[in-house]
Amino acid sequence: MTSSADNQKNATDNPSPPTKQQLPKSIWVLGMVSMLMDISSEMIHSLLPLFMVSTLGLSVFAVGLIDGIAESTTLIVKVFSGALSDKLGKRKTLAVIGYGMSAFTKPLFAITNGMGLLITARLMDRIGKGIRGAPRDALITDITPAHMRGAAFGLRQSLDTVGAFVGPLLATGLMLLWANDFRSIFWLAVIPGVAAMALLFFGVQEPNTNISKRPSNPISKANLQRLGSSYWWVVCLGGIFTLARFSEAFLLLRAQQLQIPLAYVPLVMVAMNMVYAASAYPFGKLSDRLAPATLLGIGLFVLILADLCLALSTDWSGLLAGVVLWGIHMGMTQGLLSAMIAGCAPADLRGTAFGFFNLVSGIALLLASIIAGLLWEGLGPAFTFYVGAMFAGLTLLGLIVFSQRFPSTNANTVN
16 A cells, blocks of 8 residues: 555656656757767777777787777776766766767877877777766756656667767768778767767756755765665666676677678677667656566566577578667666666765666676677687576576565655
8 A cells, every 4th residue: 555655755756647748858968969979989989990900000909908998997987977976966067078078089089190199099088988977877867757767768878879870880981982081080070079068068957956965975885875775786687687798799790600791790780779779768668667677577588589599590680680689678678777776876876876887787798798708719609699598597587586676767765
């Protein structure tokens, strides 16, 4: 039974039914900001390994080392930027700084002639990503009514993923049009990056969250304890979930191993991201009406099917089925996990909450990709995807057993 106090609280959290209220304009703007920056970044990153090897003469080992250092830097920065946004209460300011830093590193890629400037550009770009990530997600939570958070995170993820396939397509087309002129494409990538920063600065109004006292040290032991057991269960779930889902680079390797023509291999990521972009917003809206454990469970089942298709495939049709299912499971789960974090984090610790969640998920993805690489080399591609299916199955079993421990996406935790 529901008490009158609970009814009053629910009425406050849900001032009107979701069907009578649309997402705030700022959420659409934040989604467009993510899309523009992803277009800018992917125009460069989709060509960067080839540029580093063919133009700068770097080794493949150096490419991997630089990328690993850059991504590790992003994970560390995310924790501190989230905590700083809680301490200062200036989420938009930090997000603008992060997007601006990434935007203004783009010319460095165009003028670099050696490893020194390239490493500087790569690190500054990833630091910018780390600075903006957690404050932006916390800002989405601050702006969005509690009962619409799944839709909000789904929309942002959907528009972000549009950028993830538009950027490489633009880069490919321009490489053909401009006779493999890497540097001109890198210069052009500056435009959507600067546009993203400007759109965030002028198009988003940071709300007054009415928090009377900001935490002096958001990552102190006392404040981490305030996040609560439900939050840490979601963090653990996100980490375990990510262990079952290694890097999408293995989809490209599977396509190459199945002797798909090399020129068509990048289209694997285009297809996956198109499905991901098309499904993230509808599933985000659905998550506002379903129990999170239900949708996550379905997403894990779809991931198992994707792994089995990829393990058993012998030609392009099996590969395509696996890639489409992979994109569907991403659309089902990624925005939902963010909405669950938003639902159980105290208002004054939302940045910190997203920072630690991103850190754990990033480390898990790194570990999963290392394990997948070792399995690939030692036992073959099919076995790698079979193990992925096994991890997903174990995660699904744990989700069923512990489903009552996880909060809904529209919980309104106040501490």
